Amino acid sequence: MTFMNGVLCAYKSGEIILQAAALTVLVTGGLTLYTFCSKKGHDFSFLGPFLLCALLVLIAFGIIRILFPLGRLGSLIAGCASALVFSGFLRYDTDNLIKRFDYDDYLLAASALYSNTFNLFLAFLNILDDVTITFEEYQSDESFHGRNEAYTAIENYLSIDSSERASKLKAKTTKGMRSIAFSMDDYEVITDEFEGIKVKWYLEKQLPVSQSISWDVSRDEGRRCYKLMFKDKYRSIITESYIPYVIEEGKKIKKRNKFQKLYTNCNGDDRDLWTYVTFQHPATFDAIAMEPNKKQEIINDLMAFTKSKEYYNRIGKAWKRGYLLYGPPGTGKSSVIAAMANLLHYDVYDLELTAVQDNTSLRKLLIDTSKKSIIVIEDIDCSLDLTGQRKNQSKDDENKDSKVLPIKEMAKGTRDKKKSKSKVTLSGLLNFIDGLWSACGEERIILFTTNHVDKLDPALIRRGRMDKHIELSYCGFEAFKVLAKNYLNLESHNLFEKIRTLLEETRMTPADVAENLMPKSPGLENAGEVGLENLILALEKAKEVERLKAEEALKGDGDNGELDEEESDEEDDEEDGSEGEGTSDEDEDDDSSDEDLLKI
Numbered sequence: 111m112t113f114m115n116g117v118l119c120a121y122k123s124g125e126i127i128l129q130a131a132a133l134t135v136l137v138t139g140g141l142t143l144y145t146f147c148s149k150k151g152h153d154f155s156f157l158g159p160f161l162l163c164a165l166l167v168l169i170a171f172g173i174i175r176i177l178f179p180l181g182r183l184g185s186l187i188a189g190c191a192s193a194l195v196f197s198g199f200l201r202y203d204t205d206n207l208i209k210r211f212d213y214d215d216y217l218l219a220a221s222a223l224y225s226n227t228f229n230l231f232l233a234f235l236n237i238l239d240d241v242t243i244t245f246e247e248y249q250s251d252e253s254f255h256g257r258n259e260a261y262t263a264i265e266n267y268l269s270i271d272s273s274e275r276a277s278k279l280k281a282k283t284t285k286g287m288r289s290i291a292f293s294m295d296d297y298e299v300i301t302d303e304f305e306g307i308k309v310k311w312y313l314e315k316q317l318p319v320s321q322s323i324s325w326d327v328s329r330d331e332g333r334r335c336y337k338l339m340f341k342d343k344y345r346s347i348i349t350e351s352y353i354p355y356v357i358e359e360g361k362k363i364k365k366r367n368k369f370q371k372l373y374t375n376c377n378g379d380d381r382d383l384w385t386y387v388t389f390q391h392p393a394t395f396d397a398i399a400m401e402p403n404k405k406q407e408i409i410n411d412l413m414a415f416t417k418s419k420e421y422y423n424r425i426g427k428a429w430k431r432g433y434l435l436y437g438p439p440g441t442g443k444s445s446v447i448a449a450m451a452n453l454l455h456y457d458v459y460d461l462e463l464t465a466v467q468d469n470t471s472l473r474k475l476l477i478d479t480s481k482k483s484i485i486v487i488e489d490i491d492c493s494l495d496l497t498g499q500r501k502n503q504s505k506d507d508e509n510k511d512s513k514v515l516p517i518k519e520m521a522k523g524t525r526d527k528k529k530s531k532s533k534v535t536l537s538g539l540l541n542f543i544d545g546l547w548s549a550c551g552e553e554r555i556i557l558f559t560t561n562h563v564d565k566l567d568p569a570l571i572r573r574g575r576m577d578k579h580i581e582l583s584y585c586g587f588e589a590f591k592v593l594a595k596n597y598l599n600l601e602s603h604n605l606f607e608k609i610r611t612l613l614e615e616t617r618m619t620p621a622d623v624a625e626n627l628m629p630k631s632p633g634l635e636n637a638g639e640v641g642l643e644n645l646i647l648a649l650e651k652a653k654e655v656e657r658l659k660a661e662e663a664l665k666g667d668g669d670n671g672e673l674d675e676e677e678s679d680e681e682d683d684e685e686d687g688s689e690g691e692g693t694s695d696e697d698e699d700d701d702s703s704d705e706d707l708l709k710i
């Protein structure tokens with residue numbers, strides 16, 4: 111009984127235990143005194159049968175409460191009734207001890223008195239009991255594998271400092287998490303404090319009700335629930351402020367601990383649509399060389415998107431946003447994607463269209479992406495042939511007939527052969543972006559990159575599908591300053607002005623600027639100056655090459671006159687035809703283009 115008492119007290123707040131103990135001492139002392147004082151007066155032996163009946167009723171009520179929990183009111187009634195019954199027993203047993211028991215019965219009388227006092231204490235404990243809120247691990251209305259999000263958040267929240275707060279801990283490593291996670295063990299109690307209010311968290315393990323075979327291993331070993339205990343007077347603070355706070359904090363901790371993932375659909379394994387590796391790209395917006403205003407605009411746009419759930423609901427649109435990043439190679443398109451993922455802490459799904467068999471597979475891939483993710487299709491102009499097939503088909507046939515294939519055509523032939531396996535259509539892709547299926551899952555960013563924005567089908571990149579078009583261009587002076595700060599830790603230098611002039615006169619990608627700035631040997635003393643001089647040399651060289659090219663072009667124009675013009679026209683036509691691209695085609699085929707099979 112003493113042991114049981116100890117266990118029970120461990121799960122109650124100290125204040126309640128003290129109050130219950132004080133009440134017990136008061137009632138026990140008062141009744142004993144009264145019985146002693148009325149030693150010769152009243153005879154309480156008549157109470158025996160009544161108390162026995164009352165005890166049986168109490169036991170029956172207890173069983174009913176186990177089968178049909180009657181909530182707080184039930185425990186209040188049970189507490190008051192048992193306080194009365196055991197006060198009666200105390201009175202009755204003390205009376206027996208004084209008047210009827212002889213020396214041999216004292217042991218029995220002492221145990222009876224101890225048991226009465228203990229039950230009285232329990233009754234008071236029951237009356238003064240804390241409010242308890244239970245958070246089940248699995249909710250009955252959720253899908254078979256669904257875990258209660260609140261339970262997971264609480265688990266994460268309690269894992270902070272749990273190694274100091276709980277005496278028995280569980281340690282686990284989870285795929286995709288940064289470190290070993292400690293959490294309180296079953297039947298452990300952790301005390302927490304919120305705005306000066308003390309609460310207790312208790313982890314209870316419920317044994318499985320049915321012994322039926324389940325494929326879900328985690329559920330076979332029994333479900334768990336967290337019980338939050340607090341005093342009734344704090345009910346509103348706890349339910350309105352503390353619990354939302356715990357859940358919010360728990361989610362943040364999960365986000366902090368979680369590794370971002372980089373998924374790919376090129377896995378060669380039919381079982382999993384996506385396979386992933388840990389996403390560890392270090393790019394941040396601070397390191398992106400770009401006009402500061404433009405950079406800030408992108409950051410603001412992304413942040414606004416993450417907070418726009420209500421807004422998207424109100425206007426009746428799926429909560430997703432399309433970005434088109436375009437610009438020459440080496441201007442930082444991939445780096446911006448990585449910076450976006452790091453800023454938002456989203457997973458990245460790198461969708462390789464050439465590996466998707468058909469529209470159905472594309473839809474399956476979409477459904478299988480998680481929320482809070484960025485779906486990327488890089489170099490979309492290389493993945494898709496967007497100008498319709500009829501013209502290309504005839505061109506392909508022509509190519510097949512030709513005996514000697516130029517290297518470019520041979521390469522294209524191999525690529526097309528690979529592409530022909532895929533039957534993804536433009537309409538399939540458009541549906542992927544903003545069709546009915548695109549609304550499965552929320553908080554998603556769809557991102558296309560291209561080096562040739564002019565070659566893309568307008569339907570693919572119209573506003574609404576690709577909401578924001580971001581051009582990444584050659585390095586300007588502001589972008590250079592970011593690179594100089596990052597690569598050389600230089601914010602100003604007397605060579606900056608010269609570089610500014612050269613950058614205005616010639617075009618160089620941020621990738622090339624970065625490469626020139628990068629110190630070539632570690633620990634160089636004047637690395638900053640050497641880097642800047644390297645860049646100046648490279649810029650002057652690039653300027654000279656551009657000048658020579660321009661001169662040659664001018665000279666060529668003068669020599670060849672009209673003949674060259676005709677030839678170049680023919681070349682252009684050929685090129686347009688062979689690549690299957692051109693705005694006029696798009697216009698002609700505008701309506702049918704959505705339905706056309708894309709060569710992937």
Ligand SMILES: Nc1ncnc2c1ncn2[C@@H]1O[C@H](COP(=O)(O)OP(=O)(O)OP(=O)(O)O)[C@@H](O)[C@H]1O
Pocket residue numbers: 397398399400438439440441442443444445446561619620621622624
């Ligand atoms: N705007 C930029 N800011 C900072 N670094 C850049 C920028 N552009 C390019 N770089 C540097 O150049 C390298 C290549 O850039 P990145 O791959 O992002 O260019 P890209 O435009 O995606 O090229 P591609 O079109 O060929 O894929 C990066 O590793 C990065 O270090």
